[in-house]
Amino acid sequence: MADDRLEEITRRFRHxxxxxxxxxxDEKAIAHGYQCTVIDGQARVPVALYATGKTLVQGxxxxxxxxxxxxxxxxxMQNTLLSAAEPSPLTVTRTAIPQATGVARIGSDESGKGDFYGPLVIAAVFVDEHNEPQLLRLGVRDSKKLTxxxxxxxxxxxxxxxxxxxLTYAPVSYNQLYQRLPNLNRLLAQAHARVITELSKNVPARLAIVDQFGDESLVRLELQKAASPLRLEQRYRAENDTAVAAASILARAKFVRDLAALSDEIGVQLPKGASNPQIVTIGxxxxxxxxxxxxxxxxKLHFKTATTILQTVPEDEA
Known part of the structure; x- marks a missing residue:
């Protein structure tokens, strides 16, 4: 009962x-609750939701x-009770370790959207009954649970x-794209649809699974624009699916490599994330x-961190 209540609270919050x-x-399960970070392009606010109905907003x-x-x-929650008969558009998977389904599908995930330094990377992976058992034996799971x-x-x-x-948007390309489309969720939707569509041309998939990061209609609309025949599922904690977990690993690996390359080019180790105090100092x-x-x-210049850095450097030193 508590799990069902938490799922409904979380669904309403995400909506x-x-x-x-x-x-x-930065989504993760916590004791009796769910934790994430909400970003609007400038600020980052940690939020914890609990099955009791309590909401803890930090930052x-x-x-x-x-x-x-x-x-x-x-x-x-009152609205939830009144509309309990409404079908939920969200599919929730409780298991933390991916399980084999045998369904031929494409999973996509991104890395770098919450990191000030480095690129935005989106990856899509095709999984079927032949390669899924091998992926599970290798220990494929959500990249956030791996070193x-x-x-x-x-x-x-x-x-x-x-x-x-x-698909990789290096910082220069990312900043140019964000200037033309200053909405992170729409930018992500276009990127996910692009990698899914391109991969689907070469594989026998009828299903695509994406972690739900915003309005469900965004990715669906972009796939429709591309005339994609795929059925789309957007899930809460979609990384529990093998295909999405594999995509999360490819995206994170590329992000880490590219961040290291940028660090070498600039001559200083660029930190991950957006809350490390060293981020502003190094900037x-x-x-x-x-x-x-x-x-x-x-x-990524639309982060509030960029403004903080630029405003605190004297003009004669910049």
């Missing part, structure tokens, strides 16, 4: 976030934090076993040494 045009990352003061704190959980070393080794195996497609050093334009080659 609320999607309606605002925000995005969710620094911002407009996003205020809006999330104002989320009316009691009213949302970078394990991810690198598994990525090589996945690329050998599975047909796949990887200032880079701007002082190489100028403001250097930041656009290594970072």
């Amino acid at each position: 609320f976030v999607a309606e605002q045009g925000w995005s969710i990352c 620094k003061a911002s407009a996003l934090q205020t809006a999330l704190k104002a989320w009316d959980q009691p009213r949302q 970078d070393k394990n991810i690198s080794a598994l990525a090589r195996e996945i690329q050998t076993l599975c047909q796949h497609k990887i 200032r050093q880079i701007v002082v040494r190489h100028g403001k334009d250097a930041l656009s080659a290594i970072a």
Whole structure:
């Protein structure tokens, strides 16, 4: 009963976030609850939801934090009870370890959307009854549960076993694209649809599975534009599916490699994530040494962090 209640609270919360045009990352299960980070392109706010109905909103003061704190959980739950007969558009998988299904399908996932430095990478992987057992024996699972070393080794195996497609937006390309389309969820939807469509031309898949990151209609609309015949499933915790887990590993491996390459080019180790205090310190050093334009080659400029860095570097030093 508690699990069902938490799932419904989470579903309502994700729908609320999607309606605002925000995005969710860093999702994980916690004791008696669900935790994630909500991002609006500028701020990042950690949120925890509990089966009791309690919502814990953390992080620094911002407009996003205020809006999330104002989320009316009691009213949302009342609406849930009143509309209990409505079919849920969300498929929830409880198991943390992928299980074989034998269904030929494409899974896609992304890496880097919540990282200030480095690219955005989207990967799609085709899985069927022949390669899925091998992937499970290798220990393929959500990349967030693996070390970078394990991810690198598994990525090589996945690329050998599975047909796949990887799309990378290096920071320069990402920033140009975001200027034209300043909505992260729409940008992600286009990217997922692109890798899924391109891969589907070469594999006998009728189903595509994507982790639900925003309004469900976004990816569906992009696939329709591409005249894709695939049936689309957008799931909460889709990484519990083997195909999506494999895609998450390929995307993360490429992100880690590219971040390392950018670090070598700029001459300093660029940290992952968006909350590490070193992110701003290193950014200032880079701007002082190489100028403001250097930041656009290594970072996502719509993050509030970029403004913080640029505003704190004197003009005569930039």
